[in-house]
Amino acid sequence: MDIKYALVEFLCKNFMVDEDEIDLNESLIDQGIIDSFGLVEISAFLESAYGIVTQQEQMVRDNFGSVHKIVAYVERWRS
Template identity: 30%
Template sequence: MSDVKNKIRTFIVENYLFGDDEGLEENTSFLDEGIVDSTGILELIEFISEDFSITVEDDELIPENLDSINNVTAFIGRKTS
């Protein structure tokens, strides 16, 4: 799963942190820290849908699935297993 984590981290850093990943831990909340807003979540969903060939259902749009590098990685793992 480290490859998945790296892809998620790279996407977040490049798209929301302007290349600066200082302070971004694998369990840092995207929403609580103001890293990703509601539009950003939609972009994140589009990225994981395209990059990992998964469909994100409406009932899966919850912080437990999408609010940190660890949460997104675990979610992708569940969807692809």
């Protein structure tokens, strides 16, 4: 499944938002969609879906700052 599609589907189901409410270029925290626990949930989702184990030093804005950045982080990890 497409990474972006899978991530957005995960966000919609777990954080009770509609797809059109998510700005793919903005921080999910800044948009009020997730809080700090949400970050932990997303990293757990990446681990279960793609086998990515995120260390605390990788949990930075460059990797988790938006849906597009998370997708790019997954793609980097897989390549």
